[in-house]
Amino acid sequence: MSGFSRAVGRDVRFIAVTGFFRDNNTLVCDGVPLSEVAREHGTPLYVYSADAIRTAYRELDEAFASHPHRIHYAMKANSSLAVVRLLREAGSAVDANSIGEVELAMRAGFPSSDIVFSGVGKSHDEIERAVQLGLKAINAESAGELERIDRAAQARGVRARVAVRVNPDIDAGTHPHISTGLHINKFGVPLEQAGALYRRMATQPGLEPVGIHVHLGSQIISTEPLQRGASAVVRLARELRDGGVLLDHIDIGGGLGISYDGSRAPTAAEYAAAVLPIVAASGLSIALEPGRYIVGAAAALVARVVDLKDAAGGHHFAVLDAGMTELMRPMLYGAFHRIVAVVPRAARDVCYDIVGPVCESTDAFGERRLNQLEVGDLLAILDTGAYGSAMSSNYNRRPLPAEVMVDGGKARVIRRRQTIEDQLSLET
Ligand code: LLP
Secondary structure, X not given: OOEOOOEEOOOOOOOEEOOEEEEOOEEEEOOEEHHHHHHHHOOOEEEEEHHHHHHHHHHHHHHOOOOOEEEEEEHHHOOOHHHHHXXXXXXXXXXXXXXXXXXXXXXXXXXXXXEEEOOOOOOHHHHHHHHHHOOXXXXXXXXXXXXHHHHHHHHHOOOEEEEEEEEOOOOOOOOHHHEOOOOOOOOOEEHHHXXXXXXXXXXXXXXXXXXXXXXXXXXXXXXXXXXXXXHHHHHHHHHHHHXXXXXXXXXXOOOEOOOOOOOOOOOHHHHHHHHHHHHHOOOOEEEEOOOHXXXXXXXXXXXXXXXXXXXXXXXXXXXXXXXXXXXXXHHHXXXXXXXXXXXXXXXXXXXXXXXXXXOOXXXXXXXXXXXXXXXXXXXXXXXXXXXXXXXXXXXXXXXXXXXXXXXXXXXXXXXXXXXXXXXXOOOO
16 A cells, blocks of 8 residues: 555554555545546546545644644635535634635634635625624735725724735745745735834724734745745734734735645644744734645546547657646646556556647646556546646536545545536526
8 A cells, every 4th residue: 555645643553544545556535446436426526535634734733733823724725615614623714815715614604703814806895795794804915905994894883803914025936826925926015014004004993903914825845935924024013013003913824835746845843843933922823824735635636538649759648538627737837746547557658648628738737657548547636635626617618527525434525517507507
């Protein structure tokens, strides 16, 4: 049995492997063979390990246990209702990036006091609803947005709890498309302007400053920029305290990366060791907004080979029934995901260009050397729990894929496959 996912458990006599691993040459999710799940539910199919999600949540929660903290799972990574509910049951709070995510969180059972609302470009209606709900914090992105929140709150005779998202101009060393903490990025307000915004809140009766927010980017695999980001906001919190502005929490955002290719990525403990002492010194509680770290390794996208063909130049194409409509990360960021056969054949290795069925040349997952494939074979694209299903689309009128969660040795449908009727129900 060889593990793809992390091995967990302190007691060396009992090491539980959660997630995806091989058992008798078959890839299984928490003991359930993916070939069986695919036979029953069809492909393309997202398969989640409930235990892998719980384990990642617990690792992070325990790593920060020495200081008052709250994990606000970043729903943008994966907002399937069952995933969000599972995290509520595990003790998580949430970070929402649109009012749709706020509404979903409420339906998943989160009280408004467990929801922070981030996001550049909140619309008038989104601000109205967020103020009405009385969220834990609206993470405000600009002076103008603070004014709009203030007006909405005053009109209701309430004070909206806000945190200013600061942009500290720190290079997180990640892909340019998912870097957010540089001055050239659209996010937040420049660090040096933030102090004045907090002081101005004394004249804005609809606003109650409760925190400072920073988020540098995603898939960050060095703790050093995360430390610098934390230091910058802690310095600001101190200045504010000295000026009489007392806050409740520092929201250090998300961004902790995972290993997609087996190379080293920081553990939850290393992340906490890097940032916790810095933030703890502020005396404020910590809010974290991890998305990828919690759900990234917890899913595989299972797809079937629908065609094999040879092109000029000795090229072999393996065409899958999953493409950029189900998983856009390789096409959008050049992201690497391991692709493995669910039941490898004892056959020679062939180098395949693994592509999807969508009418775009960019619809390709990359080249992989695999045991020779046959049409009908199943492949699993690993570590697709974060920003996989959440970024799927109906391009080419393809249905959103079905989703299954394995929990306690049982596979349960958490989202049925979309039908053409579902799509057309919105249209006249
Ligand atoms: N908080 C804020 C304000 C964010 O903008 C994000 C992600 C997170 C938390 C969660 O970050 P995480 O812990 O998941 O890195 N689609 C891209 C990633 C976009 C991230 C957007 N913001 C991808 O597939 O890599």
